[in-house]
Amino acid sequence: MKYPPTRTVDIVADVAGIAVPDPYRWLEEETPEVRDWQRAQADLAASVIFDGVDRDAVRELVLAFDTGARPDPPRYAAGRWFRAVGTDVVVSGTPYGDGRRIASLGEGVPSWLAPSPDGSVLAAGICDDGSEHNTIRLFDTATGRELDGAPTQVLHSAWVGGVSWLPDGSGFYFFALTGPPEEFRQAVFLHRLGAGTTLEPVPVGTSREYTLIQTSDRWEVAAHRVGAPFPIAVRRVGGTWRPFLTDSPGTIAGHIVGDRYVAVTDVDAPRGRVVAISLDDPSDWTELVPEGDTVLRSLTPVGDHLYLSEFDATFARVRILDRAGAVVGEVPLPGRGALSSPFFPLTALAVGNPAPSYVFAFSTPTTSWAVHAHRFGAPLETLVPPAVTLDATVEVGEAIASDGVPIPYHLISGRADASDAPQPSNPPVLVSAYGAAGVPLLPAYQADLAAFVAAGGAVVQAYLRGGGEFGRDWWMAAHRERKQVRDADLVAVAEHLIDTGRAAPGGLALTGGSDGGLMCGVAATTRPDLWRAVLPRAPLLDLIGGTRDPYLEFVLRKAWGDPDDPADVRRFLTLSPYELIRDGAFPALYIQAGANDPRCRPWHARKFAARLQAAQRGAAPILVHVFEDAGHGAATGHDVAVEQDTEWLAFLLRSFGLRI
Known part of the structure; x- marks a missing residue:
């Protein structure tokens, strides 16, 4: 493989007194030289991926399964x-x-x-x-x-x-940047229609953490912290903000109901319980729904009721509470699948104006997103039916981690009518996982994964520790000093799939985005023997470089450790894919990033690809494509996203010799 020329530089970073060589540091810059290199790499990736693969046919397959993919x-x-x-x-x-x-x-x-x-x-x-x-x-x-x-x-x-x-509709609160985006400084603002915008003096200190203001006719609550929110300050309408819960060991995510804050919390209940906290007295807690076997996730006010979203072995469940907190019913969901919900509990609090019915999107791994409505005491109403049904089955399984903990997964396999071409007798298996930040990976429809199954592959969605699928203990088991547990869980799943014959040796691929992209980087550099192909998307790949980025420095302090502590920095070095690269034979890699990604900036993909291309001693290609007008995914335009999925899928098909 002839890669674009890539120079190195003699730069050694000093991070908490630890010397870290950084030979591709120049690829962090946005210079004409870097952009030329980036375009040359994108051209190379396309030329290799579509050599013998029909781009138009792959795009048609992507579009066929894209319908109903974004609820x-x-x-x-x-x-x-x-x-x-x-x-x-x-x-x-x-x-x-x-x-x-x-x-x-x-x-x-x-x-x-x-x-x-x-x-x-x-x-x-x-x-x-x-x-x-x-x-x-x-x-x-x-x-x-x-x-x-x-x-x-x-x-x-x-x-x-x-x-x-x-x-009263006279204005609104919002949370926004106070300076340039790259500095990542934020604050609460109040905008009055026709009267301008002012900073709102919510007592949250100097933290960069997200804050959401919740309002009612009598009260205002400042919910603080994106991954594990809690009510940090309150005030009566027209009054002065006062501290409420100045800190919390866990999540307390709820809504104002009369003079109480009714919330799902994992404080003293790792799987969650529902409590009511007096807004006059933060020490006055009443338990409404005790901890049970399911994982409680969020509450949504609907008329005189609260709809309680839960995970039952990852599958969605919704119970209905009255305003006193008593369970009075359950939503008859149309199958075993997932609700569309935000990644983070704080975002789920932004419900807007209370609606007369509970309107929600629902999908399964084999049916695309539908939208339903439910009113208490009435049957479920389908507003938008699923547009796509994948001809596949879902098997529930588990691997056993090295410490004896079962790691659940779902195996989605089958063959749709998208291809009449001969396929391998043992279909290739793509593992998709995340396992970080308490973010749940759910049994929901994903168009790119469905297209791969339709093309003759199989997908394993693995629920690794570090995610939020099984409550706070599951999250904390691979958090900060225990981050390596997530990577060990992934290896356990991969080895289990091969040992049980669900995948053939050489028949595994891996994909993940963001922190899941870091998981991919660790897997490719530490266990290259397990994978035929690895596909990180919008990835975090350089933890040491991340200490110089204000946004990632914020993330590292929350989820990884202290960049000012030499011991933590040494641990970063053992978990950072860019630092883990040594000369050797690596699987095929396709690294996809967005030029405008403010979370995992494109230089992560550039630096990792450059170092890995230089270290590759095997025959498999190391490819990278940074897409223009793309970011971390949430705001990437539809046409660009389709092109990203097309190239991603074509790389998988090429890697396994699949034809459509």
């Missing part, structure tokens, strides 16, 4: 429902009625929609470069006219749901 239930206000249809916003009297067009969002991707409580003004967050950085636009819903005077601050992401309207 986006409408938002409610004052008897009307608001939703994005392409680049337009439509309002209708029913969730998916024909309605009328009230605004055009232009070329950008809508990150979120938030109608005011009376439905007269629509706030929308628009991102135009895939980065997730979005700005607020305001529209008069009666005329469609865009309103002047919208806040100018940039929101780093949609992780607090955009804006939190005041109950």
Whole structure:
């Protein structure tokens, strides 16, 4: 393989007194030289991947399974429902009625929609470069006219749901950057319609952590911390903010119900319980739903009830509580699958205006996203049926980790009618996993994985420790000083698949995104013998370099350790894929990144690919493609995402000799 020329530099970083050579440091810059190198690498990747693979046929397969792949239930206000249809916003009297067009969002991707409580003004967050950085636009819903005077601050992401309207509709709170995005400094702002924007003095100290303001007619609550939120401050409407719970050992994520904060918490209950906390007295807790066998995830207010979302061995369950906290019913879900929900508990608190029915998206690993509505005492209503059904089966299994802990997985296998070409007798298996940050990987529809199964492959979705599928203890088992547990769990799953004949030797591939991309990098460099192909997406790959990036430094301190502590830095070196590379034979790698990714910047992919290309002593290709107008995924435009999936899938097909 003839790779584009890549120079090295004699740079040694000093991190907490530890000397770390960094020969590809120059690839962190955004210079003409780096961009030329990046384009040359992208051209090489495409030329190799599509050599003998029909690009158009692969794209058609991707598009066939992309329908219904991105759930986006409408938002409610004052008897009307608001939703994005392409680049337009439509309002209708029913969730998916024909309605009328009230605004055009232009070329950008809508990150979120938030109608005011009376439905007269629509706030929308628009991102135009895939980065997730979005700005607020305001529209008069009666005329469609865009309103002047919208806040100018940039929101780093949609992780607090955009804006939190005041109950009277006179304005809203929002959480935004206070300086350039690369500095990653954020604060709460209050915007009054027609009166401008001011900083809101919520007592959260100098933390960069996310904060979401929740409002009611009598109370306002500041929910603080994205992965494990808790009510850090409260005030009566018109009063002064006062500290409430100044710290919490776990999650306390809830809503204002009268004069109480009703929340799901894992404090003293690793799988979660429901409590009510007096907003006048933070020491006054009442348990409403005790800890049980399921993992409690979130509450959603609907009329006079609270809908409680749970995980039952990863599969969704929804029970219904009255406002006193008594369980009064259960939603009859249409199968064993997953609800569409945010990655982080804080985001799930941004429910907007309480709706008269519980509207939710639901899918299974073999059926695409549908949207349903439920009213207490009434049957389940299907608003949008699933558009795709994959001809496949789902097997529940488990591998045993080195310390004896069972690691669950789902095996999705079968053959759709997408291909009549001869296929290998033992289908190749793609392992998809994450296992980090308490984020649950759920048995939901993923279009790219479904397309691979349709092409003759099989998918194993592995639920590694570090994720949020089985509660706080499962998360903490691979957190900070125990991060290596996640990587050992992955090896246990891979070896189990081969030992049990579910995969042939040389028949495994691996994919994961973000921190899951780091998992891929560790797997490729420490156990290259296990994998035919490894496909990191939007990956974190250089922990030491991450200490110089304000956003990643924030993430490292939360989930990995202290970049100022030499002992922690030495541990980073044992877990950072860029630092783990040594000369050897590696599996085929296809590293995919976005040029505008603010979380795992594209230099992670560039540096890792360059170092691995130089170290490769085997015959398999090491390819990298940084896509323009793409970010971490959430705000990447549809057309760009289709091209990313097409190249990703084509690399898998090529690696295993599959034909479509």
